[in-house]
Amino acid sequence: MPDDTAQGFDRWRCQFEANRHRRDPDWNQGAEIPAVLAASLARFQVGEGGDGDGMIRAATRAGDGYLAAARLFVGEERDHARLLGRLLAAGGRPAIAAHWSDAAFRSLRWRAGLRREVMVLTVAEVCALRYYEAIRDGADDQLTREVAARILADEEEHVPFHVHRLRLDLFSLPAPARVALAAAWWALAIPSAAVVAVDHRGALRLLGVPAGRYLTETLRLFGSVTRATLTPEPVGAEDRPVRAGPADGPGPAV
Numbered sequence: 164m165p166d167d168t169a170q171g172f173d174r175w176r177c178q179f180e181a182n183r184h185r186r187d188p189d190w191n192q193g194a195e196i197p198a199v200l201a202a203s204l205a206r207f208q209v210g211e212g213g214d215g216d217g218m219i220r221a222a223t224r225a226g227d228g229y230l231a232a233a234r235l236f237v238g239e240e241r242d243h244a245r246l247l248g249r250l251l252a253a254g255g256r257p258a259i260a261a262h263w264s265d266a267a268f269r270s271l272r273w274r275a276g277l278r279r280e281v282m283v284l285t286v287a288e289v290c291a292l293r294y295y296e297a298i299r300d301g302a303d304d305q306l307t308r309e310v311a312a313r314i315l316a317d318e319e320e321h322v323p324f325h326v327h328r329l330r331l332d333l334f335s336l337p338a339p340a341r342v343a344l345a346a347a348w349w350a351l352a353i354p355s356a357a358v359v360a361v362d363h364r365g366a367l368r369l370l371g372v373p374a375g376r377y378l379t380e381t382l383r384l385f386g387s388v389t390r391a392t393l394t395p396e397p398v399g400a401e402d403r404p405v406r407a408g409p410a411d412g413p414g415p416a417v
């Protein structure tokens with residue numbers, strides 16, 4: 164059985180709280196960002212700055228511990244948008260105000276309860292993991308790599324944070340309900356990852372990660388997340404880091 168009634172979210176709150184004291188990268192070093200990567204980063208920035216109010220609203224009934232952690236989580240996502248904005252500015256590249264993919268995700272979360280909110284968010288987070296890893300490892304520019312590494316480190320905490328929440332919500336469901344939820348989750352994750360692969364294929368190719376490989380590795384990671392979330396027996400998922408892992412490595416761990 165997952166955590167007790169205290170729910171164990173204090174450690175996430177402490178972790179997110181500690182993250183707030185990190186220093187920014189040195190923006191004065193400037194950035195050389197190829198146009199195709201800048202356009203891709205601008206689209207991701209819109210998603211990072213997305214509506215956190217729905218998450219907070221949904222979290223209010225989930226206990227003070229979770230709510231406190233959720234507020235800090237939303238703060239981290241907004242900080243990702245700020246970091247990407249500063250990066251684009253350092254490279255003399257424009258930001259954008261909106262993108263259809265962000266609007267699509269927002270519509271999926273419209274007036275959602277906590278379960279749907281977190282399940283949709285988790286899909287977005289998993290799609291982001293391999294993307295930021297590709298930038299961290301494949302970008303030529305130092306500042307771009309630093310920003311991607313910082314965001315990736317956060318996203319690697321966010322996914323197990325969501326897994327922790329979902330396991331608490333889902334463990335008592337009967338097996339058929341869990342199977343149905345898994346099917347619905349995959350039905351969202353596959354097209355979402357495919358859209359990122361296609362929409363960002365130019366940037367991914369530049370970074371040495373062809374779109375097909377991005378898609379394969381992201382879905383493999385999502386498979387680990389679904390198993391960690393929906394397995395009825397304790398697997399200690401919330402204690403394990405999430406890593407996209409090297410392309411030819413042993414695969415993701417959740």
Ligand SMILES: [Fe+2]
Nearest residue numbers: 211240243318
């Ligand atoms: Fe983020």
Ligand SMILES: [Fe+2]
Nearest residue numbers: 288317318321
């Ligand atoms: Fe995140």
